[in-house]
Amino acid sequence: MEVEGTASGSTLMIMKKIVEQGWRPVLVVILLLILWEASSRLFAIPAWLLPSPLTIMEEGLSSWSNYAHHLVSTTKLSIVGFVIGTSIGLLIAVLLHLMPHVRQAFYPLLILSQNIPIIVLAPLLIIWFGFGVLPKLFIITLVCFFPVAVAALDGFRQTNAEMKHYMYMAGASKRQVFSKLELPHALPTVFSGLKISATYSVMGAVISEWLGANKGIGVYMTLAQSSFRTDRVFVAIFFIMLLCLLFFSFIIALERFCIKGQPGQEAKS
Amino acid sequence: MSELKVSEVSKSFGEKKVLQSVSFSVKEGEFVSLLGPSGSGKSTLFHLIGGLYTPDEGELYLGGENINGKRGKISYTPQSPSLFPWRTVLDNVVLGEELHAKPNKERASAMLERAGLADYVNAYPHQLSGGMRQRAAFVRSLLSPQPFICLDEPFSALDEFTRLDMQKWLLSIWEENRKSVLFVTHNIEEAIYLSERVLVLSSNPATVKREFTIPFERPRREELVLTEEFLDWKKQIYHELRSEA
Structure with missing residues (x-):
């Protein structure tokens, strides 16, 4: 097998792979949209109940200037929340890993924190922090930190025993074992957590906006709903999906950049 | 001594x-x-x-x-090579040295060359055969202080x-x-x-x-x-x- 040496060569290969494998799901989506369009015309479904894809597209294109600032606001909120949430998640994982006793004490609490539905917490957060950015970031953090924390903790714990053994025999300190072995070893698992958190962050942002805000996709959705502009609700849903997808792709790109030397990433000769 | x-x-x-x-x-x-x-x-x-x-x-x-x-x-060569998959061969063999001092990569490259791994200095362990991995693990011990x-x-x-x-x-x-x-x-x-x-x-x-x-x-x-x-x-x-x- 020929070895692809240059970076551009491998990028080209990935592009080719996407084109080769990507046409199937694209075709399915197009077919579904045609079916939807056809049935909404055929059965004359009222637009307030289920608008047709073309109506939604039209609305999306024509009123871009009406909702662009909502989009920007939600994107910003999601990114800031994601960064804070995942940083806290990683920090918690590192601390709990390095202090096993603390881990024993706090791990159940960590899981308990996920048993509280966000919606239930919202009134409390608004009482404590008002309608500003703080309660929103709090909600996003709460949904984002957990996948990363759990993934990182598992990754640290599943460190290859033989490699760890080598490190101890070679005289590595606890800190060296962590920074040179456990942390890089856990990276693939951490990235799995980051992918989940990335999509959760958008969801968290939209939910937090529902609960009280003056801008954001969540607000746009609430307004559209109360005026029976179902087409706008769909436009909002579309952009939420797009945002999730973008975040997800960004994490995958970052993963490719950060994780090196794992088999399966490149063609084996 | x-x-x-x-x-x-x-x-x-x-x-x-x-x-x-x-x-x-x-x-x-x-x-x-x-x-x-x-x-x-x-x-x-x-x-x-x-x-x-x-x-x-x-x-x-x-x-x-x-x-x-x-x-x-x-310095220790384990039964399984225990090379770190995310490190290149060169970065792997200096690991033992790295734990105690600043690694000397030129010396490591020269040693890898003598070990018959000249073409694999910047390769990752999964690209090596079992024998080559074990050789790299031994070079790591030799380079340890x-x-x-x-x-x-x-x-x-x-x-x-x-x-x-x-x-x-x-x-x-x-x-x-x-x-x-x-x-x-x-x-x-x-x-x-x-x-x-x-x-x-x-x-x-x-x-x-x-x-x-x-x-x-x-x-x-x-x-x-x-x-x-x-x-x-x-x-x-x-x-x-x-x-x-």
Whole structure:
């Protein structure tokens, strides 16, 4: 097998792979949209109940200037929340890993924190922090930190025993074992957590906006709903999906950049 | 100074006594093999020398210093290569050095070249064959700052042909450096071919049963293993190993 040496060569290969494998799901989506369009015309479904894809597209294109600032606001909120949430998640994982006793004490609490539905917490957060950015970031953090924390903790714990053994025999300190072995070893698992958190962050942002805000996709959705502009609700849903997808792709790109030397990433000769 | 002295070392795990007053020494620049059946406590002995455990009784000295329970005094080649998959071969072989000082990558590159890994300096471990990985693991030990190397059945996972090549390679590279080596194996030929002395361990609990001094001159040739004299040594050691059964 020929070895692809240059970076551009491998990028080209990935592009080719996407084109080769990507046409199937694209075709399915197009077919579904045609079916939807056809049935909404055929059965004359009222637009307030289920608008047709073309109506939604039209609305999306024509009123871009009406909702662009909502989009920007939600994107910003999601990114800031994601960064804070995942940083806290990683920090918690590192601390709990390095202090096993603390881990024993706090791990159940960590899981308990996920048993509280966000919606239930919202009134409390608004009482404590008002309608500003703080309660929103709090909600996003709460949904984002957990996948990363759990993934990182598992990754640290599943460190290859033989490699760890080598490190101890070679005289590595606890800190060296962590920074040179456990942390890089856990990276693939951490990235799995980051992918989940990335999509959760958008969801968290939209939910937090529902609960009280003056801008954001969540607000746009609430307004559209109360005026029976179902087409706008769909436009909002579309952009939420797009945002999730973008975040997800960004994490995958970052993963490719950060994780090196794992088999399966490149063609084996 | 890198003379290892193991003096009357005993170790038990719970009720089970694994080592029973084991005594031996490895002199400066000497290649000594520990030969024993599987489960004879060879690995436990390594863990004691490596400082992962402390002996119940007895003392371990390296160059006159008591190393009971002290880690990082020896450099170590494990049974599986244990190379880090996210590091290139070059970054892997400097790991042992990196733990104690700033690594010298030029020296490492030169050493990899001599080990026949010149084309793989910047490759990742999964791109290497089993033999190449084991070679990289040994280069890592050679580059570590400690003057004493422990090898724990490094070739046991390799096929016969690769194993013979590796033994030859190991000798050639060792003769350039002459660090003291303690080599654990359950292969009699390997022990005779490589070592100055072979220590035969008994099992349950392990103790040094007998010591053979192998008189063959260095550098040793591959054909040596087919000579009458070699086979004679093999027989002797074989009988010693089987005699307790």
